[in-house]
Amino acid sequence: MEERIEELEVKIKELLDDKKYHQIRELLIDLNEADIAEIIETIEIKEDVVRVFRLLPKDSAADVFSYIPVEYEQMIIESLTMREIGQIMNDLYSDDAVDMLEEMPANVVKKVLAATDKETRRDINNLLKYPEDSAGSIMTVEFVDLRAYMSVMDAIERIRKTGVDKETINICYVTDVQKHLLGIVTLREIILADAKESIKDLMNENIITVHTLDDQEEVAKQFQKYDFAAMPVVDNENRLVGIITVDDVMDILEEEATEDIEMMAAITPTDQPYMKTSVFETYRKRIPWLLLLMISASITGKIIQGFEAALSTCVILTAFIPMLMDTGGNCGSQASVSVIRALSLDEVEFKELPQIIWKEMQVSILVGATLSLANFGKILLIDRTSILVAFVVCMTLFVTVVVAKLVGCTLPILASKIGFDPAVMASPFITTIVDALSLIVYFNVAGIFLGL
Template sequence: MTNPEKKHILYKESIKREVTALKEKILSFLDDERYEDLQALIDNATKEELAKVLETLDEDHLAKLFDCLDKELAADVFVLLKQETQKMLLEHFSDIEMQEVTEEILDEKPEELLESMPLDVVQEVLLKADPEQRNDKIVEILNFLEYKKFVQLKPLLSELKPMDIAEIFAEIDEEKLPLIFRLLPKELAAETFVEMNSTQQELLIRSFSDHELKLILEDLFVDDTVDLIEEMPANVVKRILMQADSETRKSINEILKYPKDSAGSIMTTECISLRQDMTVQQCFEKIRAQAIDKETIYTCYVTDNQKKLLGIVTVKDLLLHSYNERVEDFMQDNFVYADTLTDKEDVANTLSKYDLLSIPVVDQENLLVGIVTVDDALDVITEEATEDISFINAVTPSDKPYLETGVFRIYLHRIPWLLILMISATFTGLILNTYEAMLSTLLVACVPMIMGTGGNAGSQASVTVIRGMALDEIRPRDILSVIWKEIRVSLLVSVSVGFVCFAKLQLIDRFIFGYPYTLLYSAAVGVAIMFGVIVAKIVGCCIPILAKTLKIDPAVFANPFITTFTDVLSLLIFCGVTLGLFGLGTV
């Protein structure tokens, strides 16, 4: 044996003795619960020594010691452990307990992460991580891996939720998407496909063979297929319909004939219908036979032989009655339903109001044609809220995500409103041109404050009323109650704003900046702003209600038009008060 070999053996034995001694001290401190001494010992040990000690501990002591490490050190030690020990720790600790550690581990670059741990351990670490960080890291790994290694991530992708997979797919390179999508199990692939944006769906459809497309369509619910068709270009729609079976095509065409914003356009025809003369046992047999193809099975709908809706029954009701009882004996015949032409926003609000999981949809003859489920209602509420926010901020709503919308399309969504609002400012310009010669410079300097405060006051009232109408708390018949409440609110607000305006002109503009605002000037501006706020709040609460009465979306008349209207009124009031009431003209 050569000299260097002897030195190496002696060195290894020395390290082994040190680790053994460290292990004995750690076990002693753990058993005696001397955690302060244990922490001091950990602080003086290297991460390599701690890893070696952890490798030799039983599961109970392993978990206790690992839990004593701070999160950064725990992450550094974790990657040094053997695969069996890593898996033992991942199994022992919950997602929440491991989350901070996994965050530290996943801070590494993809290549370093894959080099430090086996891929199956990396996958388990990812499943323990915060979903947002996990998804970002999976995107990095997918973009780093070569095509032939994608299959190694199949077990990981199979454990994720469809929404998370869709989020990951939105970030990866387009050329990799079809290959990675094919790694998903059939049912998960269909669920993920529904959650993806229309651009990616079109890309996948174009890459699918006819057989692959048919398999995806078989696992889609009819309402999801209709949503897909509405987003696709004509040539893609033609291919989708060719691959759908005749029954699905019939259902698709049935839904497509309804107006875009109606309950019929968002319903699904896939629901459980029971006959009134069926026994509980027959009901369960039918549910078992059809459940796999239905979107929801908890609420079932009772009809006669002509499909006329008679009542509803839940699975809970069925479970609480004997097998021999007939459905008609205990079904609910006082139920909430929607017509196919009912506005989809009203249907969504009804689901929310009555805490329903689904609502039946009937035609003009009261025949059951489908149901609207709570997930579709949430989509409608989100869509309507997005639309309202867009209108309130003078932007035409877009059905595509911001980053996927072209620059020219964004331009087209914004420019009409800007032009309308710019031209509407002509009225304020005319008023200023008319009274400019009579207003002193000091008064003209107050115009922006008067107009801004009036516009803001009107917007406050309008947004409050629009929200109340959206939640069905305010209806057009409540207009007098709303006006009376806003008058009282506006009196309180106007007095506060008027007083602060007077104080601001005297203390800041006059005494600090030296502008010659007399008490009379300050009082005139304060009184003008008080009247402006009162009128603006009354106008702001009335216009949305009048719009609703005229069957126009109140959000369209919200911020932009109300602000412009209140600007004009505030300016007229300002000129009337200062020139007419206080006689402060320059003439």
């Protein structure tokens, strides 16, 4: 499929050069909307982007629009008439419209809202009021609602009349006149039931819901737990105000995973694709953390300076400093990443910190003993130092591994408890702390056993 898309990209660019627009339209008609959006992204000339978009059938233009990057959306919006903008916005699902407007400049947003009809504008404005990254900000208001007193035949008729504009009709929501959520019923249950049977008898009253102000990451966890395709969103009075569908959750999971990866690598999170981010923007996201880590790493330099006299007495000790620091950092990173993942999946809580520490303590003893024994043999056979020096290095290595594991498992949980993102306490910070601790342990052990 990817090869076919690449061939179409080349073909469409050739047809654009030859101004054979009818052939372009014929090529696009049978393509999936996501594939059309991918092709549009490869077109570099603004006029050609707008021209190709205008060639799309009206019933698929809004779907294609929801897939293209925001800069292309803005490019198209600025080139369309008010009538054309209104057509697109009225056909877009409300959550997709809100996602687009949140990224647009104020003047473009004003133009778009002016082109939409009153009902669409009201829905968009209501969704824009919810906090960013909340359930309310990602929900859609296009859902099928039924009444408990309806018969199956009445419900099917309502689905036929209203379902064409809804994001999903697979799950229908039963509400009263005040929009209070009473139950849910699937399309499968409706179709298989007797035509005269009541919706009240079919609906499931044991409903899992999320609140409009719930964090989007918590919403994603609920989807993972219950394997839902859609989930109702309610307000403080249990009134149904929208639904969240699984396609939105997929975007949330990607966004949250990307954010955690960037935080763990000491990069300020960004929502822009790598190739779309400018050099200066990339620099701006990275440099604050690098400066902070560079300054904090100078602590290890001060520690080494404090033991300069001891090192001059036994120079061979200097050769093992990188190994001790790297091993400690690696051990700390392993523990922190495991705990951060467990926290993100709600597998552990703060109250379980003692059990986590005990588990990591046992692991660190086994790991530390294995590494120390292997290193002891390597120092004697390859480095050919004295047994006492080998003992000092391996004793330090053992203690460093234990300390690193404890620091690595503790800091993310403490960070989560006080409200910070646990991912902040990943590799860079753990490594810096463990480096300093390993040097302190190293020189003190050397002082005790080597009399430095």
